[in-house]
Amino acid sequence: MASKITFQELLDEFSAATGHTKAFSKKFIKDVFASVQEGLRKDENVNIKGLGIFKLQEVGEREIMNPQTGKTNRIPAHNKIVFKPEKALRERVNSKYADLKSTPLKKEEKSATTEKSSAKKELSEEKAAPPKKPVVFGDTGKKPAEGKTSVPPLPPSPPPGEKKKCRRLLLKKRKRNPPGAGSFPCS
Amino acid sequence: MNTSDLLQYISEKSEISKTESKELYETLTAIMQGHFDNGSGVFIPKFGSFQVNEKTERRSFNPASKEHVMLPKKLTLNFTPVSQLKEDLK
Numbered sequence: 001m002a003s004k005i006t007f008q009e010l011l012d013e014f015s016a017a018t019g020h021t022k023a024f025s026k027k028f029i030k031d032v033f034a035s036v037q038e039g040l041r042k043d044e045n046v047n048i049k050g051l052g053i054f055k056l057q058e059v060g061e062r063e064i065m066n067p068q069t070g071k072t073n074r075i076p077a078h079n080k081i082v083f084k085p086e087k088a089l090r091e092r093v094n095s096k097y098a099d100l101k102s103t104p105l106k107k108e109e110k111s112a113t114t115e116k117s118s119a120k121k122e123l124s125e126e127k128a129a130p131p132k133k134p135v136v137f138g139d140t141g142k143k144p145a146e147g148k149t150s151v152p153p154l155p156p157s158p159p160p161g162e163k164k165k166c167r168r169l170l171l172k173k174r175k176r177n178p179p180g181a182g183s184f185p186c187s
Numbered sequence: 188m189n190t191s192d193l194l195q196y197i198s199e200k201s202e203i204s205k206t207e208s209k210e211l212y213e214t215l216t217a218i219m220q221g222h223f224d225n226g227s228g229v230f231i232p233k234f235g236s237f238q239v240n241e242k243t244e245r246r247s248f249n250p251a252s253k254e255h256v257m258l259p260k261k262l263t264l265n266f267t268p269v270s271q272l273k274e275d276l277k
Contacts, residue, residue, distance in 0.1 A: 004228040004236060008274030010218065017214050022228035028201050028211055033234040035196035040189030040276055054266075056276060078277045093223050093239055093264045094232075105246070109259040122210030 040081065052085040223264055235268035 005030075015025040034056060039046040044056040056079040065072045091098065192260050213221040219237070227264045228238035 003226075003265065004238065005222050007230060007232050010231075013218050014215060017218065018211055018267045019210075021240060028197070029231070030233070031197050031200040031213060032193075032212060033231055035193055035200065037234070037275070038196065039193065039274060043188045045190045046193070047190075048193050050220070081266075081273065081276060085264045089220060089223070089264065092220060094262045095224070096226075097261050100261075102247075102256045102258045105255040105257055113250065152212075166188060171210050 042077075049086070050091060052083060052088075055080045055082045055084070056080070216234055226262065233269065233271060235272060237264060237266050239263070240265055 010029070011022055011026055013028065014021045018025065020028070036046050036048070040054055042057055046054040050052075059078055059080050061077040063072050063073065063074050085093070192207055194208050194212060197203075197212065198205045201208065203211075207234050222229050223237070223239055226239045230236040230238055239262055242261050242263055245258050247256050248254070248255060
């Protein structure tokens with residue numbers, strides 16, 4: 001997948017296809033892309049058939065900090081080169097997966113995927129933030145009971161990590177819309 | 188700059204007729220596209236490399252309809268300029 005054709009291979013193929021000498025085809029290909037470069041320098045925008053659009057995009061000045069040394073550095077404003085393949089080429093490249101379509105996620109799937117991702121987070125968060133626990137307990141004193149009453153046919157024994165996650169989700173929901181009588185997020 | 192401007196440039200540089208330069212240019216892009224079809228990239232010295240990358244599937248949310256959607260994986264064509272070109276157009 002990640003293989004790359006060298007310039008030599010491209011040359012061989014090109015000279016075989018056109019019947020020109022290698023020296024000529026080498027000069028030709030170099031000329032093509034040198035002209036693109038020239039066009040970029042002149043108009044900042046090169047729109048060519050068969051490939052797509054080459055553009056210069058302005059990047060504003062910004063400061064970066066080296067996290068190891070703590071020093072700040074200033075990157076001056078500059079242009080960067082952006083390439084957008086034309087539509088036909090984009091579709092051609094993606095032809096292998098062209099018949100794949102986006103699928104709407106059902107509720108069950110949604111919770112399944114979020115559980116997976118948040119289960120990973122859970123591990124790191126648990127270690128990282130133990131001092132938050134008392135707040136969680138104080139706040140969720142009523143809510144779990146509500147959830148139990150409103151949704152009786154819950155699976156009997158969710159793993160311990162899951163309960164905590166549910167509480168956290170509840171807290172998040174409450175923060176966003178405090179008056180709401182939101183349903184239990186895990187159900 | 189568009190395709191005809193480019194062909195003008197090329198024919199001046201390589202000292203060939205415009206029609207000939209057009210033919211050659213089209214075969215060049217056809218060859219490159221053939222490689223992109225196979226998923227392999229093309230490197231061009233003093234310019235940059237074109238490479239096909241695979242993007243994994245991802246979840247997405249449409250805020251207007253409030254729908255969660257799983258977008259499928261796809262192949263994209265990317266271009267990375269060589270540092271020489273980057274410096275030149277800075």
